[in-house]
Amino acid sequence: MEQRKIRSHISHQYDAELADLRSRVLAMGGQVEQQLADAVRAFSEHDAELAQLVVTNDYKINAQEVSIDEDCTQILVRRQPAAGDLRLLIAVIKTITDLERIGDEAERVGRMALHLAQTPHARRETTAPFADIEHLGEHVRRMLHDALDSFARLDVELAVGVAREDVKVDREYEGIMRQLITFMMEDPRSIPNALDVMWSARSLERIGDRSRNICEYVIYLVKGKDVRHTSLEHMEEEARSRKG
């Protein structure tokens, strides 16, 4: 009897540790999402102060990655998890890597925003892409948000939905690129600024890719299937399948 109580207590504590780990990932994700939203706003509103804040705050994201990573190692050593719990830990280790890199891309957008805000006439010279960048930024922020949501609710349907959005993001990105190339060829003086806009678009497009990565880990976590490097159709199939 006593032993059963202890075991239940231990397992209760273990559950609490795993729940805590999940919520730490979500908290980190929330901060990364905020960094991204701020970077895009600083970019579109030419807000140097906000841009600087994004650049300054990146270290907080990095620190969280290192700290959650340590928690995972601790749990692996002490609990020696199997099956579903082990998949959770592996999914967490991979997810926080992508979250940290999304933070890096947001920081890059912040740097470009800072640069552009300090360049007079930058906005006037390349007006149209600014609105498109804002749109692309909002699109990938929503993707990241949904990716985190699918992780929180273990919702594979939503995860597949995010992967579907990534195709649209890629098309949006290609459109911005073509537009910027035209700008640059028509007015070579706009090249340095247009390149800043280009790097920002590239960073946002990569954030879409990484949000999709997170969704792949969710499918791995729920279905036990590795859907990386597979087609969208295959991913949809696995998401519909029963756990293998």
Place this chain on the structure above:
Amino acid sequence: MEQRKIRSHISHQYDAELADLRSRVLAMGGQVEQQLADAVRAFSEHDAELAQLVVTNDYKINAQEVSIDEDCTQILVRRQPAAGDLRLLIAVIKTITDLERIGDEAERVGRMALHLAQTPHARRETTAPFADIEHLGEHVRRMLHDALDSFARLDVELAVGVAREDVKVDREYEGIMRQLITFMMEDPRSIPNALDVMWSARSLERIGDRSRNICEYVIYLVKGKDVRHTSLEHMEEEARSRKG
């Protein structure tokens, strides 16, 4: 007596599994290095056939990542490794992610090489950066090679050396960017080709970053210290320190 024999046999098998895992990572690394070397050669020699080969072969790298990842999960479940062995597994999981992404960047260089090889006069229009890209490509290939070497020999000195090279690669990259911007401003018709060269330079620069990541995992593996997001000086200090 019998039991001791069995235990020694089991541990022997376990050691063999870990050794096999390490050599699989190194084999994957070797293939990624080859992809990178081929991509750079296809780029500088305008070799469309070789470029196409690089693009086609990327799936092999992806398949290896998935397969080694599975091996790691299997070992985690069956062996429940602690301390050094667990650090090895975590380092492997992270290393193969970076190797796969280096493969992706090599593929991107391959795509740009293919594109440029199919564009008449591309070489004549932007001659100088082509030689610089070749130089940068060789530089990061050597970094990747040394990173894999430091993983194979658990050589933290060499790992720190790679991180030191990354600073030089970043400077080299900045130089190529400045040169390309000048080109583009002087001759706007060169913009589309110059952008292909620019994306290639960016991919190579990222390969340098990722090779540095691998070295950080080597230091983590040998010293038990997480040196990500720290300065080069701090990394050197940890590499000199005794295992913590």
